[in-house]
Amino acid sequence: MDNFWLNALWSVTPTVIVGLLFWLIIRSILRSDRTERETYAKLEAEERAKRGLSTDTQNGEKQ
Incomplete structure (x- = not known):
């Protein structure tokens, strides 16, 4: 049994x-x-903040 x-x-x-x-x-x-x-x-949000863009963009559209 041990071998099994x-x-x-x-x-x-x-x-x-x-x-x-x-x-x-x-x-x-x-x-x-x-x-x-x-x-x-995070980097993208920082770049958007530098440019004064909203972080709530959808499909590449500026708001």
């Missing part, structure tokens, strides 16, 4: 490791994208 559980553990281990790596990679991609979008939005 050891074999089961060795069978599942690679799948778990690959799954964790995939999860970490996707998580880091999504976090970096979110951070980049927040930074870009």
Whole structure:
């Protein structure tokens, strides 16, 4: 019986490791994208404030 559980553990281990790596990679991609979008939005708001434009523009139209 001990051999069965050891074999089961060795069978599942690679799948778990690959799954964790995939999860970490996707998580880091999504976090970096979110951070980049927040930074870009902040820079864009600063530029709009410098030019005196409203931050509530829609579809590129000035208000």
